Amino acid sequence: LRKDGRVAPPPVEHYALNKLTSTSNPIANDERVLILTPLARFYQEYWDNLAKLNYPHELISLGFITPKTREGDAATAALQSAIAATQSGPIDNRFASVTILRQDFDPPIVSQNEKERHKISNQKVRRESMSRARNSLLFTTLGPSTSWVLWLDADIVETPSTLIQDLARHDRPILVPNCYQRFYDPNSKKMSVRPYDFNSWQDSETSLELASKMDPDEILLEGYEEMPTFRTLMAHLNEPSGDPDTIMELDGVGGTALMVKAEVHRHGAMFPAFAFYHLVETEGFAKMARRLGYFCWGLPNYLVYHYNE
Amino acid sequence: LRKDGRVAPPPVEHYALNKLTSTSNPIANDERVLILTPLARFYQEYWDNLAKLNYPHELISLGFITPKTREGDAATAALQSAIAATQSGPIDNRFASVTILRQDFDPPIVSQNEKERHKISNQKVRRESMSRARNSLLFTTLGPSTSWVLWLDADIVETPSTLIQDLARHDRPILVPNCYQRFYDPNSKKMSVRPYDFNSWQDSETSLELASKMDPDEILLEGYEEMPTFRTLMAHLNEPSGDPDTIMELDGVGGTALMVKAEVHRHGAMFPAFAFYHLVETEGFAKMARRLGYFCWGLPNYLVYHYNE
Numbered sequence: 055l056r057k058d059g060r061v062a063p064p065p066v067e068h069y070a071l072n073k074l075t076s077t078s079n080p081i082a083n084d085e086r087v088l089i090l091t092p093l094a095r096f097y098q099e100y101w102d103n104l105a106k107l108n109y110p111h112e113l114i115s116l117g118f119i120t121p122k123t124r125e126g127d128a129a130t131a132a133l134q135s136a137i138a139a140t141q142s143g144p145i146d147n148r149f150a151s152v153t154i155l156r157q158d159f160d161p162p163i164v165s166q167n168e169k170e171r172h173k174i175s176n177q178k179v180r181r182e183s184m185s186r187a188r189n190s191l192l193f194t195t196l197g198p199s200t201s202w203v204l205w206l207d208a209d210i211v212e213t214p215s216t217l218i219q220d221l222a223r224h225d226r227p228i229l230v231p232n233c234y235q236r237f238y239d240p241n242s243k244k245m246s247v248r249p250y251d252f253n254s255w256q257d258s259e260t261s262l263e264l265a266s267k268m269d270p271d272e273i274l275l276e277g278y279e280e281m282p283t284f285r286t287l288m289a290h291l292n293e294p295s296g297d298p299d300t301i302m303e304l305d306g307v308g309g310t311a312l313m314v315k316a317e318v319h320r321h322g323a324m325f326p327a328f329a330f331y332h333l334v335e336t337e338g339f340a341k342m343a344r345r346l347g348y349f350c351w352g353l354p355n356y357l358v359y360h361y362n363e
Numbered sequence: 364l365r366k367d368g369r370v371a372p373p374p375v376e377h378y379a380l381n382k383l384t385s386t387s388n389p390i391a392n393d394e395r396v397l398i399l400t401p402l403a404r405f406y407q408e409y410w411d412n413l414a415k416l417n418y419p420h421e422l423i424s425l426g427f428i429t430p431k432t433r434e435g436d437a438a439t440a441a442l443q444s445a446i447a448a449t450q451s452g453p454i455d456n457r458f459a460s461v462t463i464l465r466q467d468f469d470p471p472i473v474s475q476n477e478k479e480r481h482k483i484s485n486q487k488v489r490r491e492s493m494s495r496a497r498n499s500l501l502f503t504t505l506g507p508s509t510s511w512v513l514w515l516d517a518d519i520v521e522t523p524s525t526l527i528q529d530l531a532r533h534d535r536p537i538l539v540p541n542c543y544q545r546f547y548d549p550n551s552k553k554m555s556v557r558p559y560d561f562n563s564w565q566d567s568e569t570s571l572e573l574a575s576k577m578d579p580d581e582i583l584l585e586g587y588e589e590m591p592t593f594r595t596l597m598a599h600l601n602e603p604s605g606d607p608d609t610i611m612e613l614d615g616v617g618g619t620a621l622m623v624k625a626e627v628h629r630h631g632a633m634f635p636a637f638a639f640y641h642l643v644e645t646e647g648f649a650k651m652a653r654r655l656g657y658f659c660w661g662l663p664n665y666l667v668y669h670y671n672e
């Protein structure tokens with residue numbers, strides 16, 4: 055005990071980053087995974103899906119960051135109930151640790167309505183704000199024994215329960231599955247699927263040329279008719295009965311579900327909250343990783359599903 | 364206890380980043396400071412100087428990263444002895460926590476000899492490697508309750524014992540003191556001081572013009588006759604009996620001693636290990652912070668001293 059009654063500090067902690075692995079066989083190597091989620095709305099389906107991941111939960115830590123808005127407060131409360139249930143349930147279901155951060159800056163636009171948030175005029179400030187949220191979460195929760203970081207948005211409601219193993223197995227520094235959405239098709243009168251996330255792409259001559267003529271602060275956005283880029287979009291390359299192991303190189307990645315070897319982040323790859331080669335957030339992250347010598351990959355036939363509002 | 368005998372996970376941890384402060388009165392506000400040091404050589408004078416900082420040690424955490432080289436092994440061993448002595452000494456002298464990381468990549472050149480490491484041809488790879496070391500240390504040790512990050516090189520052997528309070532008092536996102544070196548002047552036959560770190564500067568028209576003509580991967584370096592930049596160097600603006608509170612805006616900063624509000628790093632400012640606006644490492648960090656909306660400042664008349672080999 056200190057003079058003031060506080061306990062003495064813990065002993066020195068040593069971590070040999072050079073012995074930390076991130077391999078194609080992460081369970082055998084006891085590799086710790088940090089799942090990071092920026093969260094503005096809570097969906098029970100997201101949590102249930104997370105809870106059924108069959109990677110050993112004792113190797114999984116969870117990190118969340120929620121905005122200081124009324125919606126963020128509600129999401130935080132719902133998240134806490136869900137966590138409480140899981141962490142007091144069967145011991146093998148419990149996660150190694152859970153951290154919830156409240157964001158230290160205000161989001162630029164209040165509405166989380168899909169139409170509003172996808173307006174092209176709102177994208178730059180919105181995605182720069184998302185970058186700051188992701189960075190705050192990353193810089194604050196990444197630990198010295200984290201092998202992998204799995205980014206998973208709070209509205210990803212369906213993934214294979216083997217998601218972590220399936221992605222790690224490819225042994226890539228950065229790997230992104232294809233993010234789709236289930237919807238009711240009024241024509242066929244059946245449930246069907248359609249692409250949701252268009253941020254995983256390969257550059258085109260047009261996109262590179264557009265970028266080369268932009269002002270330093272301007273950014274390229276994908277999926278807007280007003281700004282055709284002719285990039286090759288992974289979203290469009292899905293073959294319903296194709297090999298789920300099909301892999302392609304990417305120049306930009308989306309972040310709805312994104313597997314990253316921790317060393318990529320540790321060496322400095324973050325989410326630029328400013329135009330970086332005319333890219334921001336997860337697409338800028340891909341470019342930054344490339345500048346650090348890492349390549350990005352995607353799985354066009356391996357699907358995860360985004361909530362349908 | 365889990366089925367396999369391990370203990371159950373700790374409860375959820377909540378951190379309100381929006382309530383974390385970094386103010387001009389850090390002691391009164393119980394602000395935690397993380398002192399980060401990339402360390403290739405251990406100097407007892409560095410440690411003694413650190414140990415005599417009179418900021419409450421229970422609010423100070425220390426983080427080190429050492430290279431996996433013979434020199435790094437020796438430095439780590441010496442560091443461990445020094446830590447052991449302090450952490451088993453009087454309780455009020457003990458630091459809140461100490462983390463030592465071993466680097467997961469090889470340094471590009473083996474010699475730590477001053478002449479060799481300052482050769483212009485060695486600078487780009489060397490400083491990119493230093494960036495990766497700094498980022499690994501930062502991403503891995505920054506916690507959710509860190510208010511300030513003080514970067515302090517392992518060869519800074521003399522600072523005022525009020526260093527933390529003195530720098531925090533100016534309430535700047537990024538603040539750098541002037542890094543000098545003591546030496547024996549054969550002319551006056553007395554000990555004297557001279558500038559050591561030239562990385563704290565204001566841009567000039569020439570430097571901006573030089574940069575605008577460079578290849579994307581080329582970097583500007585400061586303090587080399589081969590590449591005159593005509594920047595305003597803080598190193599040359601010291602007035603021996605000037606006001607130590609004199610403050611100036613900077614476009615580039617050195618990292619021998621560098622005080623940063625944790626939120627600057629948390630929002631994404633790191634040390635680019637690639638040409639970023641033709642800058643790398645601490646100078647690139649300054650530019651990145653600027654892109655995030657933060658300004659850099661320097662104290663020309665407030666000195667810290669670098670070891671003299």
Ligand SMILES: Nc1nc2c(ncn2[C@@H]2O[C@H](COP(=O)(O)OP(=O)(O)O)[C@@H](O)[C@H]2O)c(=O)[nH]1
Pocket residue numbers: 091092093094095119120121157161171172183184187206207208209
């Ligand atoms: N911390 C934080 N999370 C947010 C904010 N806005 C959205 N999110 C979360 O970030 C992720 C991506 O945002 P979302 O609006 O779904 O993006 P979209 O699907 O690309 O339109 C989701 O998990 C959201 O819940 C914000 O302002 N702060």
Ligand SMILES: Nc1nc2c(ncn2[C@@H]2O[C@H](COP(=O)(O)OP(=O)(O)O)[C@@H](O)[C@H]2O)c(=O)[nH]1
Pocket residue numbers: 400401402403404428429430466470480481492493496515516517518
């Ligand atoms: N982890 C790590 N630290 C290093 C390495 N090289 C130097 N350092 C440390 O980084 C700091 C700056 O390096 P130094 O060689 O003193 O730079 P200079 O004074 O600018 O020439 C010092 O604290 C060194 O001990 C390295 O390869 N790895």
Ligand SMILES: [Mn+2]
Pocket residue numbers: 207209360
């Ligand atoms: Mn979404």
Ligand SMILES: [Mn+2]
Pocket residue numbers: 516518669
């Ligand atoms: Mn030095």
